[in-house]
Amino acid sequence: MKNKDDIVIVSAVRTPFSRFDSVMADIPSIDLGVMVMKEVIRRVGIKAEEVDDISYGSCIPAEVALELDVPARQATLLAGFPAENISVSLDRACCSSLTCLRLGVRAIKAGEAEIAMAVGSENMPRTPHLAPGLRKGTRLGHIKLIDCLFELGYTAKGFAPVAVDAGEVALEYGVTREMQDAWALGSQEKYAKAYAEGKFKIGEELMPVVIPQKKGDPIVIDKDESPRKTSMEALAKLKPIYGSPTVTAGNAPPISAGASAILMMPRKKAEEKGLKPLATIVNIVASATAPRGIAFIPAYTIQKALDQAGLTIDDMKLIEINEAFAAMPLVSTKILAKDNAKKWKELQDKTNVNGGAIAIGHPVGASAARITMTMAYELKRRGGGYGVASICGGLAQGEAVIIKV
């Protein structure tokens, strides 16, 4: 039954996700955010002043620091939203842009907003090195530079690198390096097939990034830059990273720049505006567990979302589990299948059907909204149904959203 108070997604868009050495790597994440914020309203003819609430996620503060802080406020003003617009910048690691969606849903349910926007933006390759201590001066000796991208973990505070936790836990669940490599190969192959079928063409989830040049034509980036051809043999040759037993450059996502945005409102507002919803948000939840559980937090979060909604995993036509590493979808679908081998295979077959972050890229703050929209557009192509998308974030936090198309 369609309820007039349902909160629906009316527009969802992202930039292509870049390679490490892309020209996009020079564009501040704030400017990438501006691009998607403008486009997500332009596509459905909503005016900037009609948007009441903007939540904006990014989780590499060292990159944002090049422009100081409050990326949400800066992007909102630069994108032409009124000075009176209320926004918040937040960091829930890779979960961030789904956290933004959850806050938007809350704001609408609480009657604080009618139209809300969730944004995620990140430019990981642009992250500068940090030089702590220079303000005081160096009396004698070498200067230390810190690379926050290295290990992408929380080792400075004594936590293990994410790749170590994920790899170790995967092995404990019987998910071997070979299985992770096979998943990674599948991710690349599924993306290549979906791309060839036109599923990642400009106009659906993708918008182009246009970079004006001093002389000549602008550079236009109109597709994800990281997908690559590979093979089990090539993947098997790669050495594990950061001390992980299984995670390699092949079964991990690359380091990317990119942004995504989702616009939501109550169904009755969409009807009033003559807008056709892309998807209904059925339930959206957050969770967290002990840091080591990063590979299985998506399963727990999905189960929590399903239980609250009175649905089961079998009701889901599609599943998205972010490929923080190949370990995450494999371990999480195994848990959701309750260790039933046939069911595990079934769940794997409907997870990340167009490939995932390993192929597409993973600009951390933008990925959670990306998996949600990739699933929504695919459900639409398949004639509708339920889908659940979940993502893990730093030190085993989780977000999951159930949508119906």
Ligand SMILES: CC(C)(COP(=O)(O)OP(=O)(O)OC[C@H]1O[C@@H](n2cnc3c(N)ncnc32)[C@H](O)[C@@H]1OP(=O)(O)O)[C@@H](O)C(=O)NCCC(=O)NCCS
């Ligand atoms: C894994 C990582 C360290 C690799 O960084 P990098 O060394 O700059 O990456 P590259 O693309 O150069 O890949 C390294 C090597 O692996 C090879 N490689 C990468 N993917 C491959 C694939 N699918 N098949 C075969 N070879 C592959 C590259 O060709 C390269 O080989 P070379 O050294 O002979 O040139 C980096 O991408 C990373 O940290 N990723 C994880 C990001 C992350 O943690 N995200 C958050 C999750 S919570």
